[in-house]
Every structure is written in C-alpha cells, then in structure tokens.
Amino acid sequence: xxxxxxxxxxxxxxxxxxxxxxxxxxxxxxxxxxxxxxxxxxxxxxxxxxxxxxxxxxxxxxxxxxxxxxxxxxxxxxxxxxxxxxxxxxxxxxxxxxxxxxxxxxxxxxxxxxxxxxxxxxxxxxxxxxxxxxxxxxxxxxxxxxxxxxxxxxxxxxxxxxxxxxxxxxxxxxxxxxxxxxxxxxxxxxxxxxxxxxxxxxxxxxxxxxxxxxxxxxxxxxxxxxxxxxxxxxxxxxxxxxxxxxxxxxxxxxxxxxxxxxxxxxxxxxxxxxxxxxxxxxxxxxxxxxxxxxxxxxxxxxxxxxxxxxxxxxxxxxxxxxxxxxxxxxxxxxxxxxxxxxxxxxxxxxxxxxxxxxxxxxxxxxxxxxxxxxxxxxxxxxxxxxxxxxxxxxxxxxxxxxxxxxxxxxxxxxxxxxxxxxxx
Numbered sequence: 001x002x003x004x005x006x007x008x009x010x011x012x013x014x015x016x017x018x019x020x021x022x023x024x025x026x027x028x029x030x031x032x033x034x035x036x037x038x039x040x041x042x043x044x045x046x047x048x049x050x051x052x053x054x055x056x057x058x059x060x061x062x063x064x065x066x067x068x069x070x071x072x073x074x075x076x077x078x079x080x081x082x083x084x085x086x087x088x089x090x091x092x093x094x095x096x097x098x099x100x101x102x103x104x105x106x107x108x109x110x111x112x113x114x115x116x117x118x119x120x121x122x123x124x125x126x127x128x129x130x131x132x133x134x135x136x137x138x139x140x141x142x143x144x145x146x147x148x149x150x151x152x153x154x155x156x157x158x159x160x161x162x163x164x165x166x167x168x169x170x171x172x173x174x175x176x177x178x179x180x181x182x183x184x185x186x187x188x189x190x191x192x193x194x195x196x197x198x199x200x201x202x203x204x205x206x207x208x209x210x211x212x213x214x215x216x217x218x219x220x221x222x223x224x225x226x227x228x229x230x231x232x233x234x235x236x237x238x239x240x241x242x243x244x245x246x247x248x249x250x251x252x253x254x255x256x257x258x259x260x261x262x263x264x265x266x267x268x269x270x271x272x273x274x275x276x277x278x279x280x281x282x283x284x285x286x287x288x289x290x291x292x293x294x295x296x297x298x299x300x301x302x303x304x305x306x307x308x309x310x311x312x313x314x315x316x317x318x319x320x321x322x323x324x325x326x327x328x329x330x331x332x333x334x335x336x337x338x339x340x341x342x343x344x345x346x347x348x349x350x351x352x353x354x355x356x357x358x359x360x361x362x363x364x365x366x367x368x369x370x371x372x373x374x375x376x377x378x379x380x381x382x383x384x385x386x387x388x389x390x391x392x393x394x395x396x397x398x399x400x401x402x403x404x405x406x407x408x409x410x411x412x413x414x415x416x417x418x419x420x421x422x423x424x
Contacts, residue, residue, distance in 0.1 A: 046150030152194020
C-alpha cells in the first residue's frame with residue numbers, strides 16, 4: 001500500500017508546521033520549550049489531522065534520547081514493559097522518550113504502569129489524544145504533564161498546505177504542470193474543516209483522478225474538488241467533545257436570543273444526522289432558559305419535537321427550525337431552574353426534616369401526643385382560596401427558592417400572589 005501524501009510531505013521543522021500559531025509562533029510557550037531542548041512530559045490534545053503527531057515527531061527527532069513510539073490502539077502491556085526494561089541500559093543512557101499516540105485507548109492499568117518512571121524522569125512522555133484528556137487520561141498522568149491544546153487549522157493557513165500538496169503531486173506523478181481552476185484551493189481548504197490530513201487526501205485524489213493530457217499537464221476542476229472533498233469532513237462524533245460543543249453552542253445561542261447562530265448549529269447537528277440530540281436539548285432549553293417567561297414554549301417545543309421524530313429527515317428539519325426560532329425569540333427566564341437547584345442544595349444540606357404537623361397524613365394521635373388534632377387549614381374554605389400557614393419544615397421556615405422573573409408573565413403572577421397575601 002502506497003504511503004499517503006500527508007505522510008510524504010509531513011513537515012520536518014517547526015517552521016514548516018501549518019497552523020497552531022498560538023503554540024508555535026516565535027515566543028509562544030511550546031516553541032520556547034522545543035527550542036530549549038529541555039523537554040517535559042506533555043500531552044497534545046486536539047482533533048485529528050492538525051499536527052499533534054507531526055510536532056511530537058519533530059521534538060523526538062531533535063533529542064538525543066532513545067525514541068520509542070507506541071499507538072494506544074495497538075499497544076500492549078508487554079510493549080510498555082519492553083520500553084521500561086531499557087532504563088539503565090546502554091540503549092537508554094541518555095534517557096528514554098516515549099511518544100504515545102492516542103493515549104486514551106490505553107486502559108487505566110497500562111497508564112499507571114508508566115507513572116513511576118515518568119515521575120522520576122527516567123521516561124519522558126509525549127502523548128497525543130483526540131479526546132479531552134481531563135476525562136480520558138488518568139489523573140495522575142495529567143498532574144505530571146503539561147497539556148497543550150491543538151486547534152483546527154484556519155482555512156487561510158490550510159491553503160498553504162493545499163498548494164504545497166499540488167506542487168508535490170506534480171513531481172510525484174511526473175507531469176510538467178498542474179493547472180488549478182479558480183476556487184479549488186479555497187474549496188478544499190474550507191471543506192476539510194481544519195484537518196490537514198484530509199486536505200492532503202483530497203489533493204491526492206484530485207490529482208490522480210484527472211486525465212493527463214498529451215503535453216503532460218492536468219487540470220484540477222472545481223467540480224472534481226467538490227465531489228472528492230469528503231462529506232465526513234464535518235468534524236463530529238457523538239462520543240467526543242465536538243458533540244457536546246455543538247450542543248452547548250446551540251443552547252447558548254438560543255439563551256442569548258440569537259436565532260441565526262442557533263440555526264447554524266442546528267444545521268450542523270442535522271447534517272450529522274443527530275436528530276435525537278437536538279430534540280432532547282430543545283426540550284431542556286424550553287424549561288431551563290425560557291421557562292415561566294413563556295410557559296407555552298415547552299408545549300409548542302414538545303409538539304415540534306414529536307412531529308420531527310415522526311416525520312424523520314429531511315422533513316424533520318422544518319419543525320425543528322420552528323422550535324429553534326421560537327425559543328430564540330421568546331422572552332427568557334431561568335427562575336424555575338434556579339429555584340429547583342436551590343431546593344436540591346438544601347436537601348443535600350438538611351436531609352429530610354420533619355414535616356409541619358398540619359401537613360402530615362395524620363389519622364391518629366398517640367396517647368403521649370402533646371398536641372392533638374392536625375390543625376390543617378383548608379385553603380378552599382377561605383376567600384380567594386388562600387390562607388396563611390407554614391408549609392416548610394421548621395429548619396427551613398421562611399426560606400425562598402423561587403424568585404419571580406422580571407418578565408411580563410412572572411410579574412403578573414407576582415402581583416396576583418401579592419394581592420392574595422394582602423387580602424388574607
């Protein structure tokens with residue numbers, strides 16, 4: 001199997017790395033660490049194809065330490081033992097640098113087996129992961145390492161890699177010229193969503209799929225680039241951070257009353273065929289962020305969600321859009337959420353205090369009872385169906401959880417409550 005283009009033109013110096021300027025520009029922390037050649041334990045975190053492995057290899061090749069490479073998807077405990085066995089030997093006299101790709105796939109025991117040697121400096125670890133290390137990597141390893149976050153490469157930076165890829169392909173397939181139609185480079189750079197590896201794969205496919213003319217030239221057509229840019233370039237996995245980031249962005253956009261941003265994130269979730277996650281999150285938003293400011297929001301949202309699930313895609317996107325726009329443009333109140341959270345905190349704090357006697361389901365007074373009779377006041381027997389009496393346990397008497405919001409709906413309820421209390 002031939003080596004992919006992305007591996008053939010992998011940068012060999014930090015200066016050639018595309019993107020990650022927040023880490024690798026002159027004066028930035030990671031750049032200074034690399035130039036010092038005093039390499040600490042590090043974890044590189046970020047999506048696939050953004051340079052984590054490339055930077056790790058550049059660092060490894062620049063050291064005099066014995067380099068070992070493992071991949072978490074295939075590494076075994078015996079592989080780790082073999083590396084540890086070199087400590088103190090001639091092969092490991094200058095130290096051992098372990099580059100561990102996809103560390104999240106190692107189990108806890110395997111990760112723990114490295115701890116002692118990482119802590120005393122006998123092994124220097126450079127690990128990479130596509131999943132949030134604070135959830136997927138053993139805490140003790142995290143505490144002994146510095147985490148650097150790699151980000152998707154911006155399209156303007158990715159264009160440089162695409163141009164370089166086409167230049168390399170010209171020599172690789174032995175032709176005199178590659179003519180590139182307007183818009184091709186921009187399309188690939190934008191469509192690959194910050195993933196250099198996918199961009200290079202697209203460049204390679206474009207070059208080998210076009211017909212070589214008699215003068216040994218080929219022309220890369222925009223339509224070809226559009227056909228070959230993978231739809232999987234939507235960076236999304238229901239089990240990774242992108243899933244939760246998208247849902248978070250959707251909810252925060254609705255909470256911030258920006259229906260256009262909310263529709264954008266909704267469209268991305270729909271493109272990923274994740275209808276169920278959208279439906280669940282919209283139902284939460286209806287109560288958490290709109291709540292009592294517009295109580296009908298939950299009813300309408302539920303109807304839209306039910307319609308979407310019954311219709312399925314593509315028609316489901318219409319009622320989903322209706323719910324998103326309704327929730328975005330509706331008045332907002334988190335008073336219900338705040339109230340129940342405060343009540344839950346008190347349950348954690350106080351446990352289960354005794355009920356006021358008049359609220360208990362009492363039908364018999366014991367012989368030793370100091371107070372006989374329940375003495376419950378039935379509100380429907382009083383004007384406006386309201387009477388003052390204690391409902392809270394004694395320990396929480398006069399505690400207030402719910403605070404009326406400043407929207408029209410809740411203020412109307414507040415005035416009604418105030419009137420009842422004044423007339424009681």
